[in-house]
Amino acid sequence: MSWNPGVPFNDLPDLPPRFDVETRDVLKATIEARAALAALDRAAAGMPNPTVLINAIPLLEAQASSEIENIVTTTDELFRFAADEARASDPATREALRYRTALRDGFVTVAERPLTASTAVRVCSTIKSRDMHVRKNPGTFIGNPTTQEAVYTPPAGEALLLEKLANWESFIHSDDDLDPLVRMAIAHYQFEAIHPFDDGNGRTGRILNILMLVEAGLLAQPILYLSRYIIRHKATYYALLGRVTSGGAWIEWVLFMLEATRQTAISTLRKIDSIRDLQVELHETIRATIRGGVNADLLALLFEQPYCRIGTVVERCGVSRPTATGWLNALVEAGVLTDVRRGRDRLFVNGRFLELLVRDEPDASTGARV
Incomplete structure (x- = not known):
């Protein structure tokens, strides 16, 4: 696999990875993460008023996920305008609240039909408050906008992006024995590597993580607060994404995402x-x-x-x-x-x-x- 950060990664390999990702260490971590997630799901279902979590956790997730993209708003602002987004005058607050709306809309959508690339388009459109489409124009890269030094350049060309998204969609619904948590971790890397939109890819991808777990029956409500963990380990998160791209380091990446799930579930349970x-x-x-x-x-x-x-x-x-x-x-x-x-x-x-x-x-x- 050849890769140059300054050249569109049109050779991004299709899923699934070409070797068995479910090593002994991954399987052990998967069991621990699933146990924590199951405990969280049971505790949430047993709450007298589960609306507490359904209202609050998506807002906290919205604030944290937006912060990863340097869209900083305070939790105070989010809760003040949670019931009436139109009252918020701060653009960052409105954008974070739209993330909450996108998460809720996505949750309703996957209850009615399977998660697809169209779901991703809808989620991103809600976040950005405009119709988002798969990228058509070249020039997208991740890196320093001032020096134009690229850290990563995603695939280019609408037809190729649609082809990669079709493979991503096929993978998340594959009829195999891959654990849903491992599948979520692999699919998250692939979506971020495809980078199908001009903006909003990171936030869309983090919502898709939660929707995949809901669709797989591991969560009854969208209450897993993964973005806070990613913020706390942001350098590691991006480094591991890069290692999958440059060297196919899938195991390290999957273990990171499993630990993020485990720790987030336990902290939410507390x-x-x-x-x-x-x-x-x-x-x-x-x-x-x-x-x-x-x-x-x-x-x-x-x-x-x-x-x-x-x-x-x-x-x-x-x-x-x-x-x-x-x-x-x-x-x-x-x-x-x-x-x-x-x-x-x-x-x-x-x-x-x-x-x-x-x-x-x-x-x-x-x-x-x-």
């Missing part, structure tokens, strides 16, 4: 445990604070998003505005919520919940923060 503990504690405080009993929908609402507006409580709980305002003011006085003004908005923040969502859980191997 987050679920912390959310449950906080729910129990705050629910007791809330019940003791609001006289006459509290609407069960309010209890659920305060743990669906860390930010809440009076109008949201009115709509969700079916109460008058004075009643909703009274409830929220009482919870501010009790220290459960914080009253924050952002321009014309009056927001009520479940600060402990927000802190729990955004904090990094200990590394699954060493106990260090990742």
Whole structure:
């Protein structure tokens, strides 16, 4: 396999790799990753209100995945405008929120029909908020835009890209014994190497990872937060991608992705445990604070998003505005919520919940923060 970083990699080999990737080490790592993923899936299904994760994790994934592409927005901004993207004035925030929307749309799509190259087009179009098509023009490369020094130049030519995508699509639905986690790792490299769009390839590829696991039945909901791990190991991630390209180093790459899956599943599982503990504690405080009993929908609402507006409580709980305002003011006085003004908005923040969502859980191997 010849490769020159400054020349389009039109000889990108088709999938599957030409040797058995499922070595003894890979199989061992696969078992560990699948066990962690299964534990996460069971824990999420057993939550009283799984909307907590369905709402929060895609936002955290959106923030982290966009950060990899140097589109930096704060988690605070994302949660503030999570329920109404149109209110966000910051372009980076809007783009990250579109990632969340693309992930959700993709999740709905794979429930109805198989994951295909068309799914990738739809995901990328949502992220970029415009119709995206497979690249037709030459000149795309990954590297220094100032010096024009290329680190990698993907295949060129629309017909060739469509051919490579067809092979990628055939591989992800191959009728063989390859474990879905190993297949996801291999398919992720290939998609990034094809680099089919002018922009948005990285974020699209990271959404496709999650959709592949959902389609394979390993996740019931899109709650695996892989982008945070990739950020923490960004140099290794790109180095290993490069080693597959330059030397076919598939084993190292697959092991990295399996460990990313394992550690992410364990850290998310820990987050679920912390959310449950906080729910129990705050629910007791809330019940003791609001006289006459509290609407069960309010209890659920305060743990669906860390930010809440009076109008949201009115709509969700079916109460008058004075009643909703009274409830929220009482919870501010009790220290459960914080009253924050952002321009014309009056927001009520479940600060402990927000802190729990955004904090990094200990590394699954060493106990260090990742």
